Amino acid sequence: xxxxxxxxxxxxxxxxxxxxxxxxxxxFIKNMAAGPVVFCQLLLGFLVLAIYLGARGxxxxxxxxxxxxxxxxxxxxxxxxxxxxxxAVSFTNVSMSVLLLxxxxxxxxxxxxxxxxxxxxxxxLAALVLSLAGVVVVVGPQNLIxxxxxxxxxxxxxVLMGLFSGFFYACIIMTSRYLRDEYSGLExxxxxxxxxxxxxxPFMLQVSSSALLENLPVxxxxxxxITSIGxxxxxxxxxHVKAQNASVISLLExxxxxxxxxxxxxxPVSTGTLIGCVLxxxxxLLMSLEEERKNES
Numbered sequence: 656x657x658x659x660x661x662x663x664x665x666x667x668x669x670x671x672x673x674x675x676x677x678x679x680x681x682x683f684i685k686n687m688a689a690g691p692v693v694f695c696q697l698l699l700g701f702l703v704l705a706i707y708l709g710a711r712g713x714x715x716x717x718x719x720x721x722x723x724x725x726x727x728x729x730x731x732x733x734x735x736x737x738x739x740x741x742x743a744v745s746f747t748n749v750s751m752s753v754l755l756l757x758x759x760x761x762x763x764x765x766x767x768x769x770x771x772x773x774x775x776x777x778x779x780l781a782a783l784v785l786s787l788a789g790v791v792v793v794v795g796p797q798n799l800i801x802x803x804x805x806x807x808x809x810x811x812x813x814v815l816m817g818l819f820s821g822f823f824y825a826c827i828i829m830t831s832r833y834l835r836d837e838y839s840g841l842e843x844x845x846x847x848x849x850x851x852x853x854x855x856x857p858f859m860l861q862v863s864s865s866a867l868l869e870n871l872p873v874x875x876x877x878x879x880x881i882t883s884i885g886x887x888x889x890x891x892x893x894x895h896v897k898a899q900n901a902s903v904i905s906l907l908e909x910x911x912x913x914x915x916x917x918x919x920x921x922x923p924v925s926t927g928t929l930i931g932c933v934l935x936x937x938x939x940l941l942m943s944l945e946e947e948r949k950n951e952s
Contacts, residue, residue, distance in 0.1 A: 667904045673885035675911035676729035676876075678749040679919055681741050683828045683873045686866045689741040690858030693734070695733075695867070697855070700882020701848045705842030707887060708845065717842050722834055729830045729843060730850025739816045739852075746813025749916035750838055750928050753909040754793050755817025760939050761786040762825035782941035789934030792927050840890035848882070906936050 682693055708714040719726060743752035765784055834843055835884050867874075896904075913932065916922035 663892040663895035666888040670885045670889035671905050671907040672911045674908045677881050678744040691862040693737045694855040695849050696877040699878025701885035726846050729847035730825050732826040734851045734854045740820035743813050743817035746809045748922045750913045753818045753912040756820045757909050759820035759824035782938040784936035785934045789931040793931030876883045
């Protein structure tokens with residue numbers, strides 16, 4: 656039992672690090688916009704997931720049962736999340752984008768009281784303050800003022816896309832919670848990815864065959880390593896890892912993204928980035944602890 660637990664934790668750790676490479680490898684894409692990249696990434700990942708589920712004899716069991724509207728919404732959230740994240744990476748950098756993505760608990764905190772009638776606890780309020788402070792520090796207070804040089808070059812648009820990616824990630828989290836009694840994690844991913852592919856198919860009309868061939872190695876990495884292998888490791892490992900532990904381990908994604916972006920892309924890591932990273936991740940940690948307390952009560 657202990658070896659299974661260790662293996663499961665190792666799987667979630669590996670998946671979190673793999674996820675951290677998404678924005679980095681997107682930077683190696685040439686002559687393709689975010690929409691076609693997301694479509695190709697998900698199509699390749701979808702095919703590998705189908706092969707994996709088929710090999711385990713589970714593919715025929717993956718079908719829409721109940722809560723169909725929520726599954727469709729999950730696909731829409733996934734499309735919005737990936738598009739906005741990659742656009743944020745294009746206009747800012749990987750480090751800032753991944754930290755803005757991890758403002759998702761902030762949106763969960765703001766939306767949950769409205770949808771679920773949950774009261775905001777003192778711990779949640781502390782997480783809210785930490786997250787907002789982290790965003791301001793990472794973005795830079797001076798860059799929040801329209802008319803600056805960076806803001807005029809699309810910087811603020813990239814920040815806005817990063818915040819949108821966090822919002823969509825929060826929607827994914829809440830919708831996934833709603834579906835977890837009906838569908839496993841891999842089932843949710845497989846079905847919602849099919850929905851996302853339908854939504855994003857028009858983007859493929861914008862891409863030439865030469866651009867596809869040029870970017871094929873990177874697209875294969877994004878599709879196979881991140882969408883399929885990363886997800887398989889994460890969801891199968893999650894079956895034997897406590898939710899709270901998984902929430903903490905998943906914080907490796909932004910940390911590894913910042914670290915490898917510095918090594919591979921020479922992304923600058925400023926003092927503001929490091930301070931903002933600590934504040935935002937501390938907020939995520941507080942929220943995960945609060946969620947665990949609610950589940951136990």
